[in-house]
Amino acid sequence: MRSSPQPLLRPAPRSSAAIAERLRLTSGSVSGSVYCQPDRTGPLWLLRRGVRQGMKGRDVDRTILIREAAHEDAPQIAELLSELGYPLSASEAGVRLARSSETVFVAADGPSLVGLLAISSQFPIARPRPVARITAMIVRSGARRRRLGTALMERAVEWARSAGCEGIELTSGIRPEREGAHRFYERCGFVKTSYRFWLPFTDHRGPVLDSGWPSSN
Numbered sequence: 001m002r003s004s005p006q007p008l009l010r011p012a013p014r015s016s017a018a019i020a021e022r023l024r025l026t027s028g029s030v031s032g033s034v035y036c037q038p039d040r041t042g043p044l045w046l047l048r049r050g051v052r053q054g055m056k057g058r059d060v061d062r063t064i065l066i067r068e069a070a071h072e073d074a075p076q077i078a079e080l081l082s083e084l085g086y087p088l089s090a091s092e093a094g095v096r097l098a099r100s101s102e103t104v105f106v107a108a109d110g111p112s113l114v115g116l117l118a119i120s121s122q123f124p125i126a127r128p129r130p131v132a133r134i135t136a137m138i139v140r141s142g143a144r145r146r147r148l149g150t151a152l153m154e155r156a157v158e159w160a161r162s163a164g165c166e167g168i169e170l171t172s173g174i175r176p177e178r179e180g181a182h183r184f185y186e187r188c189g190f191v192k193t194s195y196r197f198w199l200p201f202t203d204h205r206g207p208v209l210d211s212g213w214p215s216s217n
Contacts, residue, residue: 069104076113084138107148114143117152121163132160134170171196
């Protein structure tokens with residue numbers, strides 16, 4: 001009989017200075033396709049290997065620093081988003097960074113950026129507390145299998161907790177090339193909870209609706 005695979009996260013001693021907390025699954029109805037909720041009652045959790053905390057950020061394998069993005073990161077952020085499937089120029093990346101509508105964390109290997117996670121919080125009227133939303137996440141193909149994605153996700157949990165959020169949600173495309181990402185999210189404690197519907201606009205004036213458009217949802 002095959003044994004169950006070990007989770008990416010494991011219980012840490014109570015004396016640990018780790019910030020990430022155990023994630024408890026929830027099936028709450030929220031916008032988006034996956035959702036998880038940090039559990040205040042559980043033990044602290046640490047990565048099984050490769051993560052060491054610092055005062056200003058988090059070091060991974062003693063070389064990768066998880067930090068907030070700066071304006072000068074725009075060219076490499078454009079590269080990362082292009083690899084994720086959202087091509088843009090360095091100048092446009094700089095414009096988006098200046099919006100200040102979300103927090104962008106990067107994994108920096110010296111001067112090179114090898115990963116990115118963007119997160120924001122919102123106040124849905126149907127929920128009593130804010131909900132965090134991961135809007136983008138990518139680790140360069142040549143830098144994977146080094147626990148960088150888990151370190152970025154732990155930083156996102158830390159950020160969401162400090163913002164008073166009751167949980168984190170994200171959406172991910174239903175495409176074969178995203179199946180590995182889906183397995184990663186599930187290993188981190190996320191569960192699928194809903195469908196995501198998208199209404200594209202053909203121009204800036206609004207959507208083009210056919211005659212079969214329903215009168216209500």
